[in-house]
Amino acid sequence: MPEPMGFYTDTTVCIGCKACEVACKEWNQLPATDGGRHEMSGDSYDNTRRLDGIHWRHVKFVEQFSQDRENGRWLMMSDVCKHCVRAPCLEVCPTGAIIRTEFDTVVIQSDACNGCRMCISACPFGVIDLNPVSDTAQKCTLCYDRLQAGLEPACSKACPTDSIRFGTIRELKTMAEARVRQLHELGESRARLYGADDKFLGGLNSFYLLVDEPEVYGLPRSPKMPTRNLIPASLFSVAGAVVLAMLGAVGLRKQRMDEHAVGRGEDDV
Amino acid sequence: MSDTFFTASPHWGWWIVLYFFVGGIAGTAFLLASLLQLFGRPADRPLARMGHYTAFIGAAVSGLLLTVDLGRPLRFWHMMIESNTGRPMFKSWVPMSVGVWGLLLFALFAFLAALAALSEDRPDVRALQSGPVRALRRPGALAVIAVLGSIFGLFLAGYTGVLLAVTNRPVWADSTLLGLLFLLSSASTGAATLILLAVWRRAGHPSSMHWLGWFDRWVLVLELLVLIAFLVTLGSVARVFLSWWGVLLVLGVIGAGIVVPLLLERGGRLRSVQHLVRSASLVLLGGFLLRVVVLLSSEQIHVLGTGVTGP
Amino acid sequence: MADSDCIVFQGSNMAECHPVAFRWPMKAKVEHGAKLIHVDPRFTRTSAMCDIHAPIRAGSDIAFLGGLINYVINDERWNSDPFFREYLVHYTNAATIIRTDFKGTEELDGVFSGLKAYPGGAPEWPYDGFLGTYQTDSWQYARHGEELGQPRGGEENASPARRGQQVPVRPGEPLIDVIRSLRRPVPLRDESLRHPRCVFQLLKKHFSRYTPDMVEQVTGCPAATFAQVAKTILENSGRDRTTSFAYAVAWTQHTNGPQVIGCCALLQLLLGNMGRPGGGIMALRGHASIQGSTDVPTLYHSIHGYMPAPSGLKGHESLRAYLATEGVATSYWANMPKFLVSYLKSMYGDAATPANDYGYDWHPKISGDHSHMPMFVAMADGRVKGMLCIGQNPATSLNAGLERQGMRQLDWLVVKDNFLIETATFWKRAPEIESGQVKPADIKTEVFFFPSAQVAEIEGSFTNTQRMLQWHFKAAEAPDQCRSDPWFTHQLALRLKRLYADSPLPRDEGFKKLTWDFDPDPGQKISPPGEPDLHKVLREINGYVTGDPGRHLTDFGELKDDGSTTCASWIYCGVYPAPDQNLAARREPDPAGVPGAQLNWGWAWPANRRVMYNRASADLDGRPWSERKKWIWWDGKQWTGYDTPDFSATKAPSAPGDPRGIGLDAFSGRQPFIMIADGTGWLYTTSGLLDGPFPTHYEPAESPVRNALYRQQSSPVLKYWKHHGNPLASVGDPRFPCVITTYRLTEHYLSGAMSRWNPWLAELMPELFIELSPELAAERGIRNTDWVKVTSPRATIRARALVTRRMRPFRLGGTVVHQVGMPWHWGWEGVAVGDVVNTLTALVGDPNVSIHEGKAFVCNVEKA
Numbered sequence A: 001m002p003e004p005m006g007f008y009t010d011t012t013v014c015i016g017c018k019a020c021e022v023a024c025k026e027w028n029q030l031p032a033t034d035g036g037r038h039e040m041s042g043d044s045y046d047n048t049r050r051l052d053g054i055h056w057r058h059v060k061f062v063e064q065f066s067q068d069r070e071n072g073r074w075l076m077m078s079d080v081c082k083h084c085v086r087a088p089c090l091e092v093c094p095t096g097a098i099i100r101t102e103f104d105t106v107v108i109q110s111d112a113c114n115g116c117r118m119c120i121s122a123c124p125f126g127v128i129d130l131n132p133v134s135d136t137a138q139k140c141t142l143c144y145d146r147l148q149a150g151l152e153p154a155c156s157k158a159c160p161t162d163s164i165r166f167g168t169i170r171e172l173k174t175m176a177e178a179r180v181r182q183l184h185e186l187g188e189s190r191a192r193l194y195g196a197d198d199k200f201l202g203g204l205n206s207f208y209l210l211v212d213e214p215e216v217y218g219l220p221r222s223p224k225m226p227t228r229n230l231i232p233a234s235l236f237s238v239a240g241a242v243v244l245a246m247l248g249a250v251g252l253r254k255q256r257m258d259e260h261a262v263g264r265g266e267d268d269v
Numbered sequence B: 001m002s003d004t005f006f007t008a009s010p011h012w013g014w015w016i017v018l019y020f021f022v023g024g025i026a027g028t029a030f031l032l033a034s035l036l037q038l039f040g041r042p043a044d045r046p047l048a049r050m051g052h053y054t055a056f057i058g059a060a061v062s063g064l065l066l067t068v069d070l071g072r073p074l075r076f077w078h079m080m081i082e083s084n085t086g087r088p089m090f091k092s093w094v095p096m097s098v099g100v101w102g103l104l105l106f107a108l109f110a111f112l113a114a115l116a117a118l119s120e121d122r123p124d125v126r127a128l129q130s131g132p133v134r135a136l137r138r139p140g141a142l143a144v145i146a147v148l149g150s151i152f153g154l155f156l157a158g159y160t161g162v163l164l165a166v167t168n169r170p171v172w173a174d175s176t177l178l179g180l181l182f183l184l185s186s187a188s189t190g191a192a193t194l195i196l197l198a199v200w201r202r203a204g205h206p207s208s209m210h211w212l213g214w215f216d217r218w219v220l221v222l223e224l225l226v227l228i229a230f231l232v233t234l235g236s237v238a239r240v241f242l243s244w245w246g247v248l249l250v251l252g253v254i255g256a257g258i259v260v261p262l263l264l265e266r267g268g269r270l271r272s273v274q275h276l277v278r279s280a281s282l283v284l285l286g287g288f289l290l291r292v293v294v295l296l297s298s299e300q301i302h303v304l305g306t307g308v309t310g311p
Numbered sequence C: 001m002a003d004s005d006c007i008v009f010q011g012s013n014m015a016e017c018h019p020v021a022f023r024w025p026m027k028a029k030v031e032h033g034a035k036l037i038h039v040d041p042r043f044t045r046t047s048a049m050c051d052i053h054a055p056i057r058a059g060s061d062i063a064f065l066g067g068l069i070n071y072v073i074n075d076e077r078w079n080s081d082p083f084f085r086e087y088l089v090h091y092t093n094a095a096t097i098i099r100t101d102f103k104g105t106e107e108l109d110g111v112f113s114g115l116k117a118y119p120g121g122a123p124e125w126p127y128d129g130f131l132g133t134y135q136t137d138s139w140q141y142a143r144h145g146e147e148l149g150q151p152r153g154g155e156e157n158a159s160p161a162r163r164g165q166q167v168p169v170r171p172g173e174p175l176i177d178v179i180r181s182l183r184r185p186v187p188l189r190d191e192s193l194r195h196p197r198c199v200f201q202l203l204k205k206h207f208s209r210y211t212p213d214m215v216e217q218v219t220g221c222p223a224a225t226f227a228q229v230a231k232t233i234l235e236n237s238g239r240d241r242t243t244s245f246a247y248a249v250a251w252t253q254h255t256n257g258p259q260v261i262g263c264c265a266l267l268q269l270l271l272g273n274m275g276r277p278g279g280g281i282m283a284l285r286g287h288a289s290i291q292g293s294t295d296v297p298t299l300y301h302s303i304h305g306y307m308p309a310p311s312g313l314k315g316h317e318s319l320r321a322y323l324a325t326e327g328v329a330t331s332y333w334a335n336m337p338k339f340l341v342s343y344l345k346s347m348y349g350d351a352a353t354p355a356n357d358y359g360y361d362w363h364p365k366i367s368g369d370h371s372h373m374p375m376f377v378a379m380a381d382g383r384v385k386g387m388l389c390i391g392q393n394p395a396t397s398l399n400a401g402l403e404r405q406g407m408r409q410l411d412w413l414v415v416k417d418n419f420l421i422e423t424a425t426f427w428k429r430a431p432e433i434e435s436g437q438v439k440p441a442d443i444k445t446e447v448f449f450f451p452s453a454q455v456a457e458i459e460g461s462f463t464n465t466q467r468m469l470q471w472h473f474k475a476a477e478a479p480d481q482c483r484s485d486p487w488f489t490h491q492l493a494l495r496l497k498r499l500y501a502d503s504p505l506p507r508d509e510g511f512k513k514l515t516w517d518f519d520p521d522p523g524q525k526i527s528p529p530g531e532p533d534l535h536k537v538l539r540e541i542n543g544y545v546t547g548d549p550g551r552h553l554t555d556f557g558e559l560k561d562d563g564s565t566t567c568a569s570w571i572y573c574g575v576y577p578a579p580d581q582n583l584a585a586r587r588e589p590d591p592a593g594v595p596g597a598q599l600n601w602g603w604a605w606p607a608n609r610r611v612m613y614n615r616a617s618a619d620l621d622g623r624p625w626s627e628r629k630k631w632i633w634w635d636g637k638q639w640t641g642y643d644t645p646d647f648s649a650t651k652a653p654s655a656p657g658d659p660r661g662i663g664l665d666a667f668s669g670r671q672p673f674i675m676i677a678d679g680t681g682w683l684y685t686t687s688g689l690l691d692g693p694f695p696t697h698y699e700p701a702e703s704p705v706r707n708a709l710y711r712q713q714s715s716p717v718l719k720y721w722k723h724h725g726n727p728l729a730s731v732g733d734p735r736f737p738c739v740i741t742t743y744r745l746t747e748h749y750l751s752g753a754m755s756r757w758n759p760w761l762a763e764l765m766p767e768l769f770i771e772l773s774p775e776l777a778a779e780r781g782i783r784n785t786d787w788v789k790v791t792s793p794r795a796t797i798r799a800r801a802l803v804t805r806r807m808r809p810f811r812l813g814g815t816v817v818h819q820v821g822m823p824w825h826w827g828w829e830g831v832a833v834g835d836v837v838n839t840l841t842a843l844v845g846d847p848n849v850s851i852h853e854g855k856a857f858v859c860n861v862e863k864a
């Protein structure tokens, strides 16, 4: 059983070149939006906009400029499945199509998936969507096929600045913590890791170095397991069910009484 | 901003809205029918039978709706048998997994109940008078079917809301009351359906009709309270309803679907069949709209780029 | 760059255009916290990675760099730190004294002495485009024994026609004697740098106007930001720290492009950042092997190894006249006879003999400016019959409307490309056809499309930005009819030679005598049939002993001027030292952690040196300037270090220069710049540049504002091709108030053929857009993603608006000037299609290399 593997993405050296996005599409032979002929989004340099069934990597662009341009930043981040240690998608998949691999990554078996889309609504990061070709849910496999062949994932291999680093979670964490320390020394106090510890979802096997609040990058502050609602929601419902049954029964009984009292109930129907 | 805003929509559209609606009616119709069967008088039996027919048809339709909504409908069975191991597939903590089995079992009881009802209705059909079928009509058997069926019926009426709550989607996962809300609304729509059918088939004995009306009123009151509680528990997410969805919710669901019917039946004294029909139809409409609003308002919200778009 | 302590990206958008190479700046940033600075009109993906973004108006780089120079020479630390002094006095020409008759821009309000009207070139080729031209005598050094101020002709590296006659050549005279005859008395120097006419004092005067306020007024860069940049660069230059600059075509694509680069070189010399690790000026080249295409040139005006192409306009009548005109007695260039003769031997083989000047007379001579732009103007005038268009897409190139008009005048056009590009369909799908202005029926041009193979479908070598040759191997067979460029060229040559085989015309002699044996040896299989053996080509370029192709030359030191060596390109000599040793194919990285220059990875010219003029990485006595910046040093017997020394291997630092000697003998052990006539880095350029010895800020040919520094608005010697299809806006024309620049996106490649056809890339940048500031957008009522009309004096096109604060209006003195920018990758063919941005651009060029000014012109933007 190999060690848990994953990604550490240092957004401070991401140049938004999208090589990762394209490398992923090439390796996984994913189609382009409308065959590539679609409209410019106007959302900075982002024209693919989100992760979905045909975009397993997506580079985000955040323009932060004051009116007077006194201070300005252009944040870039290559988004992907977080391969959560406790994965909501996996947890709720009713067909068992989503599995955890020997690399501690999360993979959807397309041949088992029946497209119920439970996982889509469960993923806290909006990673999954149906693939229009297979009509099944799809997402980053962390290049399970390449890993099994001892190769590095296509996206991290293509990354020219090593913004995406692939390796054992252990090594990646030490690397990431060192970088955060360096940034703090250089005065970038906002630098922080996202998903490196187990504060949520038991930790993310694809974690990030950010220099602003998670929301700024379109990431939830504290993603949760969907099943958190299971017990309370069920209890309320059960209670409701009991009440309904009683109400019905009581209603009938009461009616009997009334009728005894009044004799025949009025009959103008 | 609620963490639920960063998720993607599963594109659960009209098929699912309909499924939630029909399933709810089927489930509660079975309950009401069974109550009449267990505690009612002989005069209530026609209505009870009609309820069981409704339940069975509803269950069947539900199964269909659920299947056609799948990306790969032919793989429906993957939810019951693990496709690559052949082992039975059941996750007690996943509403959809439990729901599929629940629906299946409910359909079974609904079928039995409907069969029993049918053999009572059609003495002329010999096949329906065969031994096994008649066995179903023994009071003991009927009781068992009624009780178990009602349990699964109530499950079917409520789990859909729990299913939505056990996601990370805006509105759905931001409150734990959705199951209860759907359950109550199922009950009111179930009762309303029976009322309409009864009027249509002239099957309802006045007293049973009266009971249905009475039941419906109480449920509507509860539903209204829970709906308000639901909106409160949504907290900041409720701003989603500062939109046309909100208008639909207030006018359609609360106004037309709850308040007006209550007013129409003010004082519980049904003035005329028309009233009865009118209010029942409104309740149905309201129940349907409730599902439309809850489902589609959330469906509209996606993460795009880094911002959040939608209502 | 990984060794730099500070990297300034100016005139380049490295992160977007050289993403893979950008890993090195990122390494410097992450590993030793190097400071990164981006000077660019826009806030780009490169700016996003930098500590400082300094916004400047397109076309104002010299004002900015001039400001830095002014700041540096007035800086207190710079004036007190002995390092700067030592480097300045000994490694640059700061101390050299200039002739009395030289007058600078201060005296002449923006021009230099010697400006005169262009006399005109060859009558049969009136396309040189010059407005004016400089007589450069007065720019020269004052020399011992030469009475100051008196024109004597004879100059440093360069080449006005008069020189040929100045030094009369005797037929049969040994070629080296021609060189020796060019020996000049040593220039006068004043190492105290106080002499009023020493380069340093002239420089001080020249740049005295470039004050921070002036910088802000001309460039629009806030004074505070400018100061921050200047401070950072200075802090990271000196004995122990080095700063490097990286530029690309945002410095070149101006009517004074080379002057911008010269200005940076001047600054880097002042800061002692040349010839040292982590220093220098990185020219980030473009197309994968564009470096190679200038080394083994596809350029009209030079032959292999940066020797000027023989010309009918200069004193090039004979081999000796050529040497007398182009040669220099001092510096390594004194070996030019060896380079040239070996080159001619490779051209004409056995036919090249001392008796016939090695076939020099057969060599084609140029008759003026035959570069891209004049060529198409000539075409539009119907002076060009046919064109082979190989790996270019002119239908989308500068002033594309005019270039397409030119192509319509051709009798025939061959397009050899991987895709059916705009140039191949200009006759049926161009805008002017769609609009009905031109009917295909009226176009006489016969267009042939020749499907091309890709580089991955043949083996061969690339020469990258670092002058490094890397051999690549064949990855796949080309599909059916597609053939490689070598195949095409080889087959064309063979067929033409057959065609001319028995032509009696003297002008065809050259073609008949041309050696051309690149066919694979019998038995050797290269598919598809007809491909040449590219190893033979590289061997020919590397050179061998004449008559014995098996004996390869190992470096250019072995070259002879008596025909006994054959070598196509002297600078590549040594890449193939033995028939079985292709050094370009080496792939051995240095062991990790050990400092080194990766000398076993590929092969870099010259002589596998990675840092040029690296003698400057050691002090006068040959000791490294500092432990941290160690590169090469004198170990008592010879020069050693991490890199190949770019110096006479055993010449001691203390060795004096021989005033009578030629070549490197003329230099002492303290003159690092061995390719330069006086062995020093030039702060002041006596020759080689046609537009002035000091860089001077001129406005672009089209500008909304007057030149705030001088009366002279734009370069007095820029090139403009007058043509009704090529109008220019006058200064401050109210119809074109915005400054526009054009550039690239990571997602697309040039005219787009190699990217817009690919759905994966097309979806990333689907539509043509114009980037503009919210301020301008508000003025024009334009909203994000609206369609807008962009109009220049040449044309109007449509694009989407991308409204972003990454763009900003510039406050120049009183007035506000809006800067807009457009990526220029679109055309009407392919998956992602859009208007051709180059229909907006003009045919104006720089006097030295005739590069266009696609980086700064004027336009108007309106809601469509």
Ligand SMILES: Nc1nc2c(c(=O)[nH]1)N[C@H]1C(S)=C(S)[C@@H](COP(=O)(O)OP(=O)(O)OC[C@H]3O[C@@H](n4cnc5c(=O)[nH]c(N)nc54)[C@H](O)[C@@H]3O)O[C@H]1N2
Residues within 6 Å of the ligand: C010, C011, C012, C013, C014, C016, C017, C018, C039, C040, C041, C042, C044, C057, C058, C059, C060, C061, C247, C248, C249, C250, C251, C284, C285, C286, C287, C741, C742, C743, C744, C745, C746, C747, C748, C749, C750, C821, C855, C856
């Ligand atoms: N992805 C991609 N990479 C490429 C290419 C490509 O088409 N696509 N092309 C290749 C080729 S052939 C080349 S030549 C190189 C070119 O490489 P670059 O020169 O880096 O590319 P450009 O985008 O043309 O211009 C760079 C920057 O110059 C800025 N700029 C414009 N005018 C001025 C000015 O007057 N002064 C200054 N300081 N900056 C200015 C622009 O805003 C732009 O950000 O790229 C090569 N690499």
Ligand SMILES: Nc1nc2c(c(=O)[nH]1)N[C@H]1C(S)=C(S)[C@@H](COP(=O)(O)OP(=O)(O)OC[C@H]3O[C@@H](n4cnc5c(=O)[nH]c(N)nc54)[C@H](O)[C@@H]3O)O[C@H]1N2
Residues within 6 Å of the ligand: C249, C253, C286, C287, C390, C391, C392, C393, C394, C397, C398, C416, C417, C418, C419, C421, C452, C453, C454, C455, C485, C742, C743, C744, C749, C750, C751, C752, C753, C754, C824, C837, C838, C841, C854, C855
């Ligand atoms: N306004 C404006 N104009 C510019 C610039 C700018 O910055 N602004 N940049 C200028 C610069 S720096 C450059 S380099 C030029 C580039 O301008 P072009 O060279 O005209 O444009 P490319 O798209 O590079 O054209 C190369 C063609 O070669 C084809 N090709 C690719 N591989 C091969 C091959 O192996 N063999 C053959 N035969 N063909 C092949 C491609 O399909 C493509 O059609 O544009 C210049 N024009």
Ligand code: SF4
Residues within 6 Å of the ligand: A081, A082, A083, A084, A087, A088, A089, A090, A106, A122, A123, A124, A125, A126, A127, A128, A139
């Ligand atoms: S990020 Fe979403 S898709 Fe990926 S593992 Fe976690 S829950 Fe599943």
Ligand code: SF4
Residues within 6 Å of the ligand: A092, A093, A094, A095, A096, A097, A098, A108, A112, A113, A114, A115, A116, A117, A118, A119, A120, A136, A137
């Ligand atoms: S869509 Fe497929 S992967 Fe997702 S939950 Fe349903 S079955 Fe599982």
Ligand code: SF4
Residues within 6 Å of the ligand: A023, A024, A025, A027, A028, A056, A057, A080, A139, A140, A141, A142, A143, A144, A153, A154, A155, A156
């Ligand atoms: S790991 Fe593989 S599948 Fe996942 S994003 Fe990278 S390339 Fe795509």
Ligand code: SF4
Residues within 6 Å of the ligand: A013, A014, A015, A016, A017, A018, A019, A020, A021, A059, A078, A158, A159, A160, A161, A162, A163, A164
């Ligand atoms: S390849 Fe690397 S640098 Fe480029 S966008 Fe992806 S993560 Fe960023």
Ligand code: SF4
Residues within 6 Å of the ligand: C017, C018, C019, C020, C021, C288
């Ligand atoms: S496109 Fe090719 S040349 Fe350009 S950066 Fe990428 S790898 Fe290098």
Ligand SMILES: [Mo]
Residues within 6 Å of the ligand: C249, C285, C286, C287, C290
């Ligand atoms: Mo280029």
